[in-house]
Amino acid sequence: xxxxxxxLLAWNELPIGGYITEPGNAREYRTGDWREGKKPxxxxxxxxxxxxxxxxxxxxxxxxxxxxxxxxxxxxxxCGICSRECPAKAIEMEEE
Amino acid sequence: MSLKSxxxxxxxxxxxxxxxxxxxxxxxxxxxxxxxxxxxIVNATNCxxxxxxxxxxxxxxxxxxxxxFECTAATAAGVEAGLKVLQRKGKIPKTDNPIIAIAGxxxxxxxxxxxxxxALERGHKFTYICYSxxxxxxxxIQQSGATPKFGWTTTSPAGKVVPGKVxxxxxxxxxxVAHEIPYAATASPAYPMDLIRKVRKAVSVEGPSFILIxxxxxxxxxxxxxxxxxxxxxxxxxxxxxxxxxENGKYKITKNIVKKRPVEEYLKYQGKFRHLFKPKRQxxxxxxxxxxxxxxxxxxxxLEKLTQNINE
Amino acid sequence: xxxxxxxxxxxxxxxxxxxxxPDVIAMYPITPQTQIVEELAQFYADGEIDAExxxxxxxxxAMAACxxxxxxGARVFTASASxxxxxxxxxxxxxxxxxxxxxxxxxxxxxxxPLNIWNDMSDTMGVRDSGWIQIYNQNAQESYxxxxxxxxxxxxxxxxxxxxxxxxxxVVSHATEGVELLEQKDIDDFLPPRKMxxxxxxxxxxxxxxxxxxxxYPEIKVQQEVATQNSLKVIKEVFDxxxxxxxxxxxxxxxxxxxxxxxxxxxxxxxxxxxxETVDKLRKSGKKVGLVKLRVFRPFPxxxxxxxxKDIKVVGVIDRxxxxxxxxxxxxxxxxxxxxxxxxxPHVMGFxxxxxxxxxxxxxxxxxxxxxxxxxxxxxxxxxxxxxxxRGPGCINVTYDGG
Numbered sequence: 001x002x003x004x005x006x007x008l009l010a011w012n013e014l015p016i017g018g019y020i021t022e023p024g025n026a027r028e029y030r031t032g033d034w035r036e037g038k039k040p041x042x043x044x045x046x047x048x049x050x051x052x053x054x055x056x057x058x059x060x061x062x063x064x065x066x067x068x069x070x071x072x073x074x075x076x077x078x079c080g081i082c083s084r085e086c087p088a089k090a091i092e093m094e095e096e
Numbered sequence: 097m098s099l100k101s102x103x104x105x106x107x108x109x110x111x112x113x114x115x116x117x118x119x120x121x122x123x124x125x126x127x128x129x130x131x132x133x134x135x136x137i138v139n140a141t142n143c144x145x146x147x148x149x150x151x152x153x154x155x156x157x158x159x160x161x162x163x164x165f166e167c168t169a170a171t172a173a174g175v176e177a178g179l180k181v182l183q184r185k186g187k188i189p190k191t192d193n194p195i196i197a198i199a200g201x202x203x204x205x206x207x208x209x210x211x212x213x214x215a216l217e218r219g220h221k222f223t224y225i226c227y228s229x230x231x232x233x234x235x236x237i238q239q240s241g242a243t244p245k246f247g248w249t250t251t252s253p254a255g256k257v258v259p260g261k262v263x264x265x266x267x268x269x270x271x272x273v274a275h276e277i278p279y280a281a282t283a284s285p286a287y288p289m290d291l292i293r294k295v296r297k298a299v300s301v302e303g304p305s306f307i308l309i310x311x312x313x314x315x316x317x318x319x320x321x322x323x324x325x326x327x328x329x330x331x332x333x334x335x336x337x338x339x340x341x342x343e344n345g346k347y348k349i350t351k352n353i354v355k356k357r358p359v360e361e362y363l364k365y366q367g368k369f370r371h372l373f374k375p376k377r378q379x380x381x382x383x384x385x386x387x388x389x390x391x392x393x394x395x396x397x398x399l400e401k402l403t404q405n406i407n408e
Numbered sequence: 409x410x411x412x413x414x415x416x417x418x419x420x421x422x423x424x425x426x427x428x429x430p431d432v433i434a435m436y437p438i439t440p441q442t443q444i445v446e447e448l449a450q451f452y453a454d455g456e457i458d459a460e461x462x463x464x465x466x467x468x469x470a471m472a473a474c475x476x477x478x479x480x481g482a483r484v485f486t487a488s489a490s491x492x493x494x495x496x497x498x499x500x501x502x503x504x505x506x507x508x509x510x511x512x513x514x515x516x517x518x519x520x521x522p523l524n525i526w527n528d529m530s531d532t533m534g535v536r537d538s539g540w541i542q543i544y545n546q547n548a549q550e551s552y553x554x555x556x557x558x559x560x561x562x563x564x565x566x567x568x569x570x571x572x573x574x575x576x577x578x579v580v581s582h583a584t585e586g587v588e589l590l591e592q593k594d595i596d597d598f599l600p601p602r603k604m605x606x607x608x609x610x611x612x613x614x615x616x617x618x619x620x621x622x623x624x625y626p627e628i629k630v631q632q633e634v635a636t637q638n639s640l641k642v643i644k645e646v647f648d649x650x651x652x653x654x655x656x657x658x659x660x661x662x663x664x665x666x667x668x669x670x671x672x673x674x675x676x677x678x679x680x681x682x683x684x685e686t687v688d689k690l691r692k693s694g695k696k697v698g699l700v701k702l703r704v705f706r707p708f709p710x711x712x713x714x715x716x717x718k719d720i721k722v723v724g725v726i727d728r729x730x731x732x733x734x735x736x737x738x739x740x741x742x743x744x745x746x747x748x749x750x751x752x753x754p755h756v757m758g759f760x761x762x763x764x765x766x767x768x769x770x771x772x773x774x775x776x777x778x779x780x781x782x783x784x785x786x787x788x789x790x791x792x793x794x795x796x797x798x799r800g801p802g803c804i805n806v807t808y809d810g811g
Contacts, residue, residue: 009152010627011628011631012634014624014631015606016631017632018151018506018618019606019615019616020151020153021614021615022154023157023158023615024109024154025154026111026153027109028111028153029111029153030111031110031111031112051099054099055102055126055129056285056288056325058114058117058121058125059110059121060106060108063104064104072110078116079324080320081122081322081324083322133610134613136610138476145619149615149619151618151624152618154618156613157613159614160615160616161616163476163502163617170464170465170468170469170470170473171473171475172476174434174462174473174474174475174479174480174484175476175477175608177432177460177462178431178460178477178478178484179480181432181460182482185458188481188607210465210466211465211472214466214469
């Protein structure tokens with residue numbers, strides 16, 4: 001379940017002014033739970049590391065590695081853009 | 097410049113709550129990938145703001161400010177002035193992190209236009225990014241000054257008598273260019289290298305810069321989430337969304353579409369234009385849009401020709 | 409004794425701002441504060457201020473720019489009035505919620521419609537819920553001093569709230585008085601540079617202005633409310649400190665001839681001066697009337713007010729606005745509310761006076777006192793409020809040469 005287990009704080013425990021002082025803590029939130037049954041899978045033999053899927057991902061859920069890309073399913077919402085756009089047809093939407 | 101040369105850090109982190117397939121999310125990721133140092137962001141009230149900062153979570157790993165809806169440019173102006181004077185007085189170290197204002201079309205074409213105009217006129221050094229999904233999407237798809245003619249929105253619905261929005265959209269680029277700022281450009285997330293080059297140019301100029309990016313909205317345009325980039329590409333290929341830049345008044349088309357595709361190749365994807373095709377094909381209306389697109393393209397060609405020697 | 413200079417209220421404010429080393433000043437003209445920003449612009453043009461001046465294109469944008477600048481850590485000032493205050497309404501709430509020590513001078517002016525450039529307090533009374541500290545000045549000398557106090561209060565680490573320093577439009581803003589200027593070194597000693605906990609920083613990035621979901625909004629607001637209430641303590645400390653250094657007499661609530669008074673006038677701003685003259689005159693004919701002057705309206709100094717009025721039988725509050733459809737003006741309603749819990753609470757009657765700059769004289773306030781004394785005799789007030797300085801049924805009017 002992606003609902004956070006963050007403890008609900010009292011008014012005197014919060015930083016001043018409603019400020020959020022932990023940069024990028026949204027990373028704790030599992031948007032991968034949003035997927036509805038299909039997830040993109042990279043066929044490594046077809047992938048030529050063109051990085052278009054990386055630049056087109058709305059989430060930043062595609063991570064660049066030494067020799068290719070990797071999908072981070074913790075965040076992937078299953079939009080299917082990477083699969084649609086891949087020029088090598090190396091990404092397929094598969095049932096979870 | 098290649099995609100491989102671009103940085104991998106994400107100033108807008110994963111874990112944000114924008115819709116699956118959101119065009120704005122892609123556009124902004126590309127904007128931040130273009131930067132070579134962390135920006136200071138001033139964000140209007142809009143989808144991006146709401147989807148990235150539900151307390152106590154933030155998807156921003158850079159300084160980020162949201163005040164209200166219409167005053168993005170004014171707030172950014174204040175940030176710019178504050179940092180400038182504190183640096184001049186030696187109270188803070190001299191840095192040149194770009195100040196980036198982010199607003200949607202509602203917050204720019206309409207309610208935010210005055211603040212934008214004032215900030216551009218005063219010449220603050222900041223880059224204003226308007227991501228246009230052509231309606232007030234955050235509040236549920238209401239028409240804005242950017243909504244195209246015949247576009248369905250909840251306040252310009254296509255009904256038995258009225259076929260959607262009855263006027264063409266504002267030409268915001270002309271308004272921005274009229275302020276005679278150093279740099280303004282249009283962009284599409286389907287052309288990331290063009291977008292990235294333009295963002296880099298924008299943040300480097302001395303003075304205000306403006307980039308208008310088309311952001312497909314699957315929710316609001318009633319399109320499938322996997323077609324976001326394809327639609328943003330078709331917008332350019334049909335000349336509906338020309339890619340150009342204006343540098344000190346000189347117009348330059350950055351993606352010349354020699355053999356254009358008919359505009360209906362762009363319209364056909366979208367539920368917001370569905371009534372132009374079903375139950376009956378509306379030839380006259382589709383032609384009206386085609387004529388508009390053609391006219392704007394001719395205008396752009398003429399402006400390019402007219403201003404080609406302007407800075408010599 | 410410092411240098412004595414003939415200055416209007418607006419000029420005095422500008423001099424004070426200059427001496428407080430501002431970093432960013434947002435300017436937008438509106439009668440009757442315009443001279444404040446004009447003077448500051450002239451100081452800047454003459455190289456006497458090192459700041460960024462933002463010629464905003466509206467008051468709403470002016471306040472937005474102030475918020476942006478204040479977040480960077482800058483010391484920020486602006487001035488406005490009337491429609492400008494009304495226009496920046498939503499931004500005032502943002503500034504206080506963000507806990508930003510912006511100082512704004514206000515030359516109080518009535519709100520449209522009809523258009524009225526003259527003095528009443530419908531502008532700042534109308535934004536009393538905005539979370540700003542509100543201090544009201546009686547004359548140009550006070551306006552001068554309050555700017556310095558305002559920065560110090562606002563920037564105090566236990567406060568971090570914006571402050572409105574108000575003076576009456578035209579009556580104070582444009583009238584020339586002898587104002588004693590303070591030495592720069594004494595001001596620098598009193599007012600240190602601003603320190604901010606979370607200035608804009610890429611090393612320590614902060615998200616400001618999030619979505620305050622229902623799970624958190626009350627907590628965030630209560631935090632702000634507690635800080636606002638607690639700021640009263642700091643306000644008094646700053647007043648005391650200022651009084652010690654500069655031989656002045658600033659208090660949240662001041663009493664005049666209250667020791668044996670049966671009835672009291674309660675006034676705010678320049679009419680406290682007129683009220684004081686009225687008290688002096690009436691005392692000569694044996695009337696037991698006193699004056700309580702309120703200087704700090706937000707946070708509301710309930711305990712101090714109770715202390716000043718607890719032995720009084722009837723209080724006539726000189727309101728400076730009408731809150732339409734209620735029990736008179738904002739001030740009298742709040743005074744009544746503040747005194748409610750007293751065992752022998754006085755009767756409180758509101759007297760919205762001088763609306764839209766209608767000239768208010770001793771004769772008007774004498775009539776008010778007559779009504780208060782009648783209320784003592786009858787042990788009841790004749791009405792919850794009566795408008796003073798208006799022709800027509802239900803109102804109190806005084807005719808005199810030219811009026």
